[in-house]
Amino acid sequence: NTITWNIGNLQNQQTETFTIRARTTAPLAHGTYQAPNTVTVDSDQTNPIDDSTQTNITAEVRMEIDKTVSDSDETNTNSNHLQGGHPDNAERLSTYSINIENSGDADAHLVTIHDNVSEVIRNGSIRNISDNGVLTTRIVDGQLVGEIVWDIGDLPQGENRTVTFDVQFNAGIDDNTQINNIAEVRTQEVPPISDSTITTIHAPILEITKDDGLESAEPSQTIHWVINVRNVGTGNAYNTEVYDLVPERMSMSNISDDGAWDEQLRRVVWSTTEPQYILNGSYDPDPRSIWGESKTLSFDATLDPVFPVGTTNLENVAITETSFYPPDQTEHNLPVNAYPENDIEKYVINETALENGRSNSGNEVDHDEYGADADEVFGTDSDVFAIAGDTLKYTLVYRNTGNAHSPDTYIEDHLPKFITDENGNQYQIILLEDIFDISDDIEVIETAIGFDIRWNVGELQVGQEWKVKEFRVQINLSSDITLSPDDAQRLIDNVSEIASENEL
Incomplete structure (x- = not known):
């Protein structure tokens, strides 16, 4: 591996310059290499003299990872928001994407992607894992933990790979629950690097109150009941139902907002799947709702003309319910005083x-x-x-x-x-x-x-x-x-x- 220049005669004070350009072999394995170079000049009249240089050549694997999440209404970002009370499963479905790239000048070997899905599987179910990824789960300290692993193999310099999986989140997750998900890429050559996403669940929290403005009543009196139901959560409440369990000795009238009287169950009911029965939360209110974040309902109840002697306590319960989440109720006691004359x-x-x-x-x-x-x-x-x-x-x-x-x-x-x-x-x-x-x-x-x-x-x-x-x-x-x-x-x-x- 020698290059020779035959100069011939070199006059006193004469200078000649020679150059060499060399390109490194591609690709090199990940690491640092030393390339020494020695030059010698010789003539018939002189002894050989030499000079040398030392060149260090570095080849690197540089891995990059970008993890994103999206639902049907969003573009890929590192976070997304779901309506935990939505009755449509598609509204609680998210797609997670992991993109890795080798932007270095050396090939990566034994590349794997590891995604810690522990929080995900505690709140939903995983499906549609791409590229032969393998999900494993186990119980650690009483908690379910899980991981998806993709075996990528070699990743040449300048190339990338993308893997995905879907998550169907459960209904009924608490309001403002944040579900973290972290993925990392591992190679033979460099330490792991990671990226993460956060999915926020928005859930409804219903509250109901009821009042008649009275401390007590008498037989034959007409009571005007006022019920207020509101959503103090961040998520929308879908298929909201409000009903009032009415005791005996009352006759109903003037039920507001298309409420209905169920004689068999003795309750006043406001119930439908139409949009007006959506109670909006503070995050992303549903524009179809005409109830907004709260709604006032009312009805009249006329007491029977005759009651038992003394004070009869009429126990009355108003309840509100929505899909997947706990109901709220309020109890009201109305003393009715009755005496013979x-x-x-x-x-x-x-x-x-x-x-x-x-x-x-x-x-x-x-x-x-x-x-x-x-x-x-x-x-x-x-x-x-x-x-x-x-x-x-x-x-x-x-x-x-x-x-x-x-x-x-x-x-x-x-x-x-x-x-x-x-x-x-x-x-x-x-x-x-x-x-x-x-x-x-x-x-x-x-x-x-x-x-x-x-x-x-x-x-x-x-x-x-x-x-x-x-x-x-x-x-x-x-x-x-x-x-x-x-x-x-x-x-x-x-x-x-x-x-x-x-x-x-």
Whole structure:
């Protein structure tokens, strides 16, 4: 490997220049090489002299890696964003690409690509691995880990390779979950280099509130319920459903926004797959939604006219649901207060006076059939007069006009035995045998001062219609005591009452 120049004669002070250009052998293996070069000049008159140079030649493998991820709506970048609540699987499908290139001046050998897909397989499933890549998984410290390896082999200088795989991410991943994925390229010649991607999952977070603006209610009252549902997550909520579980004793009306009443399940429902039932999140709102990020719904509920006595707590639950994610619910308690309002009126008519054409019989005074109101007959133009031997008919009418049935109700009338003159002399105006024609054949109870008649009605239901009890009394004809004319006018103080466990 010698180059020779035959110069011939070289005169004193004469200079000659010779050049050589050399090109390195291509390709060289990765590394640094030394190329020494020696030149010798010789003549017949001189001894040989020489000079030399040393050239270092370096050949390098320079690997580059670019990892990207994209979904159907995005271009390849090192990050992407997915709607975790979207019901269409294609919206949760991502394609990962890894491109490697040898930009050096030496060939790379035993090239492999390693992709750590541990976080990926914990949140989705891998499919469509290209170029015979092999996925291996195992459990380490209780967690699933995985790796895809591609055996590339030799990668000559200036060449590149691209491998891909798809991931179908699960539905229901938590909001703002970031899934990291790192890949590296390894060669025989140089240390590994890596690149990574981040996939962010955007999920909905639903909240629901309900209010009626009341602390308590009464039977027959109409309650205006207002429900607010909103999405405080970053992802859109698809196929949103809102329903309100309504207790018994309510009738529904005026349901807003095309809501429907389900009589069998006793719930008000707002449910459809149409776009207006999308509740948008803060990231990439769906333009089809007309609910936006929150929606107010309402309906009216009219309470039954009759409730149990006391306070009834109506438990009411409103729930909102969306595809794949936990529902939210709110519970509301409405106390309803209900009580009976028992009423009793008493009428009297002197049947003997009426038969004999005497005045002040009470006939048609306050009631066409029952006579004079017993509360109004003393000291008024409606006075009812009687004398010994007269028969008085007493009529008791009663009802419950409250909003709760009256349990264990009874009607009781207290008749006096005596009237007393100014000197303290008593005259027995009523004897036990003088009380007759008692409704329901109720037994008369005699006391020291009079007689008690008690009807056990039981439950007195709410109603406007009067119910009737009656009895007759004949004023005593005989007595050892005679009243003077000055003491002849006396009041028969006769008291009736209606009572129950809840009202006296």
